[in-house]
Amino acid sequence: MLFSSSIFLFAFLPAVLLGYYVVFRGMRRAQxxxxxxxxxxxxxxxxxxxxxxxxxxxxxxxxxxxxxxxWKRRGRRLLLPVxxxxxxxxxxxxxxxxxxxxxxNLALLGLNTPIPVIELPIGISFFTFQALSYVLDVAMxxxxxxxxxxxxxxxxxxxxxxxxxxxxxxxTVADEIQGRRETWADFSDGCCRFLVGLGKKVLLSxxxxxxxxxxxxxxxxxxxxxxxWLGSLCYTLQIYYDFSGYSDMAIGLGRMFxxxxxxxxxxxxxxxxxxxxxxxxxxxxxxxxxxxVYIPLGGSRRGKGKTLRNLFVxxxxxxxxxxxxxxxxCWGLFYFLLLVLEKTTGQVAAWPRVLGWGWTFLMVNFGWxxxxxxxxxxxxxxxxxxxxxxxxxxxxxxxxxxxYWLVILLSVFFAFPIAPWLTRKVSAYFDQYARHVFPLWDxxxxxxxxxxxxxxxxxxxxxxxxxxxxxxx
Amino acid sequence: xxxxxxxxxxxxxLCAMAAGAVLLLTGLAPTEPAxxxxxxxxxxxAYTAQAGMSDGRRGPGQLGEAxxxxxxxxxxxxxxxLSTADAAANSALDKGHLFIQLYGGVQALSDRTVxxxxxxxxxxxxxxDGTLTFVNAEPQDVTGHGRSVVRLSRALAGREIPLLxxxxxxxxxxxxxxxxxxxxxxxxxxxxxxxxxxxxxxVPTLDLRKTLAAAGRDWSSFFFRTDHHWTPExxxxxxxxxxxxxERDYGFPIPAEHTDPAAxxxxxxxxxxxxxxxxxxxxLYAGVDDMEIWEPNFATDFTYSIPIYDTERTGSFSEALLFxxxxxxxxxxxxxxxxxxxGGDYPMARIYNLLAPERPRIxxxxxxxxxxxxxxxxxxxxxxxxxxxxxFHDDLLTYVDWLEPDLVIVMYTAGSVALDELFDFFxxxxxxxxxxxxxxxxxxxxxxxx
Numbered sequence: 023m024l025f026s027s028s029i030f031l032f033a034f035l036p037a038v039l040l041g042y043y044v045v046f047r048g049m050r051r052a053q054x055x056x057x058x059x060x061x062x063x064x065x066x067x068x069x070x071x072x073x074x075x076x077x078x079x080x081x082x083x084x085x086x087x088x089x090x091x092x093w094k095r096r097g098r099r100l101l102l103p104v105x106x107x108x109x110x111x112x113x114x115x116x117x118x119x120x121x122x123x124x125x126x127n128l129a130l131l132g133l134n135t136p137i138p139v140i141e142l143p144i145g146i147s148f149f150t151f152q153a154l155s156y157v158l159d160v161a162m163x164x165x166x167x168x169x170x171x172x173x174x175x176x177x178x179x180x181x182x183x184x185x186x187x188x189x190x191x192x193x194t195v196a197d198e199i200q201g202r203r204e205t206w207a208d209f210s211d212g213c214c215r216f217l218v219g220l221g222k223k224v225l226l227s228x229x230x231x232x233x234x235x236x237x238x239x240x241x242x243x244x245x246x247x248x249x250x251w252l253g254s255l256c257y258t259l260q261i262y263y264d265f266s267g268y269s270d271m272a273i274g275l276g277r278m279f280x281x282x283x284x285x286x287x288x289x290x291x292x293x294x295x296x297x298x299x300x301x302x303x304x305x306x307x308x309x310x311x312x313x314x315v316y317i318p319l320g321g322s323r324r325g326k327g328k329t330l331r332n333l334f335v336x337x338x339x340x341x342x343x344x345x346x347x348x349x350x351x352c353w354g355l356f357y358f359l360l361l362v363l364e365k366t367t368g369q370v371a372a373w374p375r376v377l378g379w380g381w382t383f384l385m386v387n388f389g390w391x392x393x394x395x396x397x398x399x400x401x402x403x404x405x406x407x408x409x410x411x412x413x414x415x416x417x418x419x420x421x422x423x424x425x426y427w428l429v430i431l432l433s434v435f436f437a438f439p440i441a442p443w444l445t446r447k448v449s450a451y452f453d454q455y456a457r458h459v460f461p462l463w464d465x466x467x468x469x470x471x472x473x474x475x476x477x478x479x480x481x482x483x484x485x486x487x488x489x490x491x492x493x494x495x
Numbered sequence: 496x497x498x499x500x501x502x503x504x505x506x507x508x509l510c511a512m513a514a515g516a517v518l519l520l521t522g523l524a525p526t527e528p529a530x531x532x533x534x535x536x537x538x539x540x541a542y543t544a545q546a547g548m549s550d551g552r553r554g555p556g557q558l559g560e561a562x563x564x565x566x567x568x569x570x571x572x573x574x575x576x577l578s579t580a581d582a583a584a585n586s587a588l589d590k591g592h593l594f595i596q597l598y599g600g601v602q603a604l605s606d607r608t609v610x611x612x613x614x615x616x617x618x619x620x621x622x623x624d625g626t627l628t629f630v631n632a633e634p635q636d637v638t639g640h641g642r643s644v645v646r647l648s649r650a651l652a653g654r655e656i657p658l659l660x661x662x663x664x665x666x667x668x669x670x671x672x673x674x675x676x677x678x679x680x681x682x683x684x685x686x687x688x689x690x691x692x693x694x695x696x697x698v699p700t701l702d703l704r705k706t707l708a709a710a711g712r713d714w715s716s717f718f719f720r721t722d723h724h725w726t727p728e729x730x731x732x733x734x735x736x737x738x739x740x741x742e743r744d745y746g747f748p749i750p751a752e753h754t755d756p757a758a759x760x761x762x763x764x765x766x767x768x769x770x771x772x773x774x775x776x777x778x779l780y781a782g783v784d785d786m787e788i789w790e791p792n793f794a795t796d797f798t799y800s801i802p803i804y805d806t807e808r809t810g811s812f813s814e815a816l817l818f819x820x821x822x823x824x825x826x827x828x829x830x831x832x833x834x835x836x837x838g839g840d841y842p843m844a845r846i847y848n849l850l851a852p853e854r855p856r857i858x859x860x861x862x863x864x865x866x867x868x869x870x871x872x873x874x875x876x877x878x879x880x881x882x883x884x885x886x887f888h889d890d891l892l893t894y895v896d897w898l899e900p901d902l903v904i905v906m907y908t909a910g911s912v913a914l915d916e917l918f919d920f921f922x923x924x925x926x927x928x929x930x931x932x933x934x935x936x937x938x939x940x941x942x943x944x945x
Contacts, residue, residue, distance in 0.1 A: 027581055027584075028515075028519070028581060028584040028585050028588055029580060029581055029584050031512060031515060032512065032515035032516045032518070032519045032584070032588065033516060033519060033584065035512065036512050036513060036515075036516045039509075067577060068577075070573050070574065070577070206502070209505060210501065210502045210504065210505035210506075212505075213504060213505035213508045213509070214501055214504045214505065214508075216508075217504065217508060232611060417676070417677045418677060420676045420677055421609075421675070421676055421677025421678065422677075424608070424675060424676045424677070425607055425608065425609055425675070426607075427606070428605045428606055429605065463501075464501045464502055464503050464504075465501075465503045467501040467503070467504055468501040468502070468503025468504030468505075468506070468507050469503070469504075469507070470504075471501065471504040471507070471508065472504065472507040472508065472511060475507075475508060475511055476511065476597055477597065477601045479511075479515065479588075479594060479597075480594045480595070480597035480598040480601060481598060481601070482585070483585045483588050483589050483594035483595075483598075484585075484589075484594065484595060484598045485582070485585055485613055
């Protein structure tokens with residue numbers, strides 16, 4: 023089920039809120055069971071069969087957790103249970119996500135084996151990494167074992183972050199599974215955050231997607247330079263609003279039920295270096311790899327050679343995590359090269375701010391071209407068009423600019439923290455009148471959010487274009 | 496002072512969500528079927544049984560084999576349900592058309608002039624004069640359709656029945672400057688290709704695009720603002736031109752009052768009509784249209800028969816050929832006032848001029864542009880037979896042989912020239928033998944009776 027769908031907004035969410043806050047008010051066990059049942063239903067809505075895969079993952083990781091806990095208490099080395107958990111989880115991920123890709127490439131090398139058709143369960147990379155996070159957190163002592171299979175099931179399957187993250191580490195929410203406290207401040211904050219995310223997704227990302235898809239659907243020979251640049255810029259903005267919008271909705275929904283997930287985005291497009299970009303983009307994934315791969319491998323404290331190796335492993339895995347395609351792998355390695363360049367030369371950090379920002383934005387934009395392309399050949403052709411190797415008249419670029427100029431302008435505006443900066447300035451100015459101004463602010467902001475909600479609902483009910491990029495990861 | 500959250504926002508969100516949930520629940524509840532302006536009349540069960548027909552669109556000879564219905568496995572049924580649930584929910588939520596209006600309002604604010612549809616052919620384009628249209632976005636070779644008309648013309652010539660091809664206009668002119676940047680329309684190109692083939696083969700034609708252009712009026716005044724069809728006034732001008740050709744080239748006498756606008760009373764229903772494009776974007780996007788009712792001041796008496804639906808209307812022009820029930824109440828989304836004229840698109844219909852049965856019998860192969868023209872043209876005929884090949888699937892020449900018209904007119908709007916089904920004159924693609932069997936089940940009603 024999509025957050026940005028009528029069924030979710032007008033049936034699923036009201037029903038769950040009603041059950042949670044009215045029917046089972048004050049009954050934590052019942053509330054958790056309701057959330058678990060709702061989450062499984064939410065997942066099954068997209069593809070009923072795959073809910074069994076997720077339930078199997080929950081059951082297996084519950085047992086792994088107990089195994090790790092028992093051995094830890096007895097003082098035994100945890101290599102075996104942790105390895106078993108990793109093999110099982112990553113094996114599951116491999117079968118569903120990478121087996122077909124691997125066999126296809128082996129076939130190219132002459133090893134002909136039957137290639138099965140395997141459908142990818144939505145969000146498998148997210149819930150597998152969350153499940154693994156639980157076992158690893160228990161092993162590393164960052165969290166206590168979860169005695170209740172329902173509690174663990176709730177953590178892994180909780181619908182706000184189930185399908186497209188953020189990847190919530192178990193230690194972050196372990197205490198909140200039983201001991202959370204819902205407050206009106208959290209609830210109202212969650213509502214507002216959800217609406218902001220919904221607006222980003224439906225009113226900006228889905229519109230930008232029309233431009234980006236049109237550019238990518240244009241044969242390379244007919245793609246003009248202007249339209250290629252416009253298409254790449256729109257995709258750069260689309261993926262940001264798509265994913266950060268989903269994260270906002272997830273964080274907001276979590277807060278409505280008393281869960282506090284960590285931030286996943288922090289204005290990534292203001293970054294003045296690629297290193298900074300990755301501190302601001304998909305923070306939960308970077309953190310996951312840092313805590314469970316980079317640091318266990320030794321991080322940056324074992325010399326330059328091993329630091330390079332560790333970085334290579336992390337970025338190879340980051341690329342592969344996004345999908346079974348050479349483009350994703352190259353995209354990961356592209357960032358590895360950029361980061362190594364920055365770290366070894368120290369160049370970008372020393373550049374003037376604007377130059378650093380321009381370089382970073384340009385590299386990120388090229389990165390997204392690689393990310394969006396179906397193949398390396400298609401990527402090459404698109405990049406070629408961006409640098410004048412394409413063809414065709416610029417009428418398409420003129421058409422899409424004429425039609426989407428406002429969406430593009432707003433998307434650029436909201437990609438930079440101008441609104442929060444303005445808010446801070448205004449609030450500082452009116453600080454002495456806060457008592458009078460706050461109700462006005464509250465009401466005005468509330469009305470704006472209502473308008474966003476109504477506009478988004480109108481687009482959804484009309485049945486406009488509504489893809490989610492990160493569902494496939 | 497500034498907070499990232501708003502209690503008001505949360506309360507409003509909960510209220511809006513609850514309101515949506517109520518709309519969804521009430522929308523999913525079974526209700527009376529909506530009044531649809533273009534709905535085809537329902538046939539009575541007794542008539543269906545008698546005629547041996549299974550649906551309203553297929554003739555007796557084209558019944559397909561029954562398809563056995565297999566029960567799907569439960570998992571598939573769940574999948575099917577899930578795949579349609581969202582569309583059903585959207586439909587239920589928008590029963591009152593609140594969301595579509597809001598959608599149009601937001602698009603108007605965002606300065607969009609092309610509103611894409613899930614099906615690209617239904618994307619709505621707003622022209623620089625604020626009017627709406629669909630576009631024929633793809634260039635196509637339609638000369639094959641021209642050859643079909645030539646073939647029909649020859650088949651009719653063998654029966655000593657002349658054919659006249661009338662090219663109806665479309666909302667967009669050639670290289671129309673009102674189109675947004677980067678949007679092209681090829682409807683007029685289709686029409687030109689077809690007319691070129693007909694000219695090469697000496698098939699008589701009448702190009703109403705030239706007729707309207709010569710009228711010296713603003714082109715957009717001939718068309719509705721929120722719909723791609725022409726107005727009754729434009730159709731009347733077209734009727735004048737057709738009447739002139741009928742009289743001059745075919746020797747059909749046309750009384751002067753039929754083509755004199757002063758012989759008609761015109762009543763304007765202000766802000767009464769939301770057209771096909773308007774319904775997709777709501778009235779906030781481009782407003783609504785007026786609908787004009789043209790009624791002759793002279794005496795008329797017609798029987799309008801739609802045999803396949805067992806429907807018949809007898810009375811004056813206003814009672815038989817106009818459908819005043821289609822404009823009884825203003826209902827932008829569920830009504831279609833355009834079908835005030837001739838009722839809409841029927842597979843086949845017959846109009847008998849009871850006051851002048853001696854006038855010629857004309858068969859009109861038509862698309863929806865003919866709706867507003869049909870009542871005017873019926874004045875000039877003893878009998879006017881309209882056939883819409885999109886819905887008529889019997890053998891056309893069999894009907895021609897049976898009905899023996901004095902003239903066959905083919906009239907399509909420019910954009911329709913690309914539609915294969917409108918040129919499917921020979922469904923079995925073989926020369927048709929002269930009609931030798933019993934006539935079809937439908938009989939011409941006795942004149943002057945109901």
